[in-house]
Amino acid sequence: MEADAVQTRAFRENLLGQGEYDGYLIYDKNKVIGWCQVGQRDRLAKILEQFSLTINPLVWAITCFRIDSEYQRRGVASELLKNVLDELGKKGIEVVEAYPKIDTELAGDQQWTGPKNMYERAGFSLIKENNSRAVYSIKLRKVPLSELSHN
Secondary structure, eight states: OOHHHHHHHHHHHHHHHTTOOOEEEEEETTEEEEEEEEEEGGGOHHHHHHTTOOOOTTEEEEEEEEEOGGGTTTTHHHHHHHHHHHHHHHTTOOEEEEOOBSOTTOOGGGOTTOOHHHHHHTTOEEEEEETTEEEEEEEOOOOOHHHHTTO
């Protein structure tokens, strides 16, 4: 296992040990067909450094999508993104960022951050570009407690 993979696994195990989960799954019946990594942005020092971002504990980040190749280009990632944003809104998260690659000609396996047009369609706005990557942001609406009690 490469050093980055070992570090990533240790990071995940540490999160799980603290009761923190940083991913959402989407299913087709009983089969997991997609995953999205999302969590509080400031714990990701590499993102802060890469994009020269200011520490802000209120900002969350979507950093990775993985959709089963059989289900790619069927709107699964967009549906997963919608579900993630809905869930984050219910949790009171107000600002979410994403960091897609800018090149629109990327193959499916190269778009592990999610394609930029998916974020644009979901209402994200371009904040800044950095070489081949961009920072997109969306402000979520606060979900009133009265709506939460009916779900």
